[in-house]
Amino acid sequence: MAGPRPPAFDAFVAPARRRPGLWRLALGLIVGFLVYLGFTVALLAALSRLDPALATEVAMAAKAPATPAATLFLILSFAGMALGAIAAAGIHGRGPATLFGPRTRVLGDFRRAAGTVLAIYSLFGLVALAFYTPEPNLPLGMWLVLLPLSLAGVLLQVTAEEMVFRGYLMQQLAVRFRSPAIWFLLPSLLFGAGHYAPGTGAAGLLPVAATTVFGLVAADLTRITGSLGAAIGFHFANNVFALLLVSVKGSITGLSLFVTPFAVTELDAASPMILADIAGLGIVWLALRRRLRR
DSSP: OOOOOOOOHHHHGGGGGGOHHHHHHHHHHHHHHHHHHHHHHHHHHHHHOOOOHHHHHHHTSSSSSHHHHHHHHHHHHHHHHHHHHHHHHHHTTGGGGGGTTHHHHHHHHHHHHHHHHHHHHHHHHHHHHTTTEEEOOOOOHHHHHHHHHHHHHHHHHHHHHHHHIIIOOOOOHHHTOOOHHHTTHHHHHHHTTTTTTTOGGGGGGGHHHHHHHHHHHHHHHHHHHHHHHHHHHHHHHHHHHIIEEEEESSSTTTOSSSSEEETTHHHHHHHHHHHHHHHHHHHHHHHHHHTTOO
């Protein structure tokens, strides 16, 4: 998947050459994590003052939020991740814009990738109906009222993750190491590992594998385009389906219109769907490479 480094990608990582020391990368990751953690703690503390009962509900449901309030809190906490990425980049003398690539390319690639993935996933969704019937989750009226806020939240969440994994981390590794096993593969492995759900046991490993493949696709889109636009668009469209339309029961379901009839821990029932998702990522990857190279 990781081929030669196109000129656009070299231009994308160029700002990371200013102060590429590995000690700065290590410090940046620590500072970024502390900013993210501090923001989340401050957010929870503020909520505790406003509504102690809601704060307790949110804290208890942090691993698998099943209510709109808990899910929106989780999504809002990703603002701390974005701030952490900006702080980490600052340690290298970089501004926030250097994490994204050329602005015009970011916006154009976002539109093309998001539109393509939404179209493909709509077809996938119709096929999936032949294999299982989703169960109702949020009432339609409530879902529609929340939809603008939900879409904005998903955009925040995916942008923050791309800033960290395909922006800061991949850029800083790419200027220090030529081997794709490090700058291309390592961020995707970390991205996948970060999605492991404690307590799921072996059932949680297949979703980690699927998320790692997702990370590899996003990394390749960033490599061939030289911006985060395509990766953010791809990630946004994916999460609109996974978080707002049909969520896997037992995962993040608080903003979803439907849930699957099986839980994420039901390995026998969930495995075929996850394997189909991995195969679907291959189709999406091929379609996006063709679309983005036009």
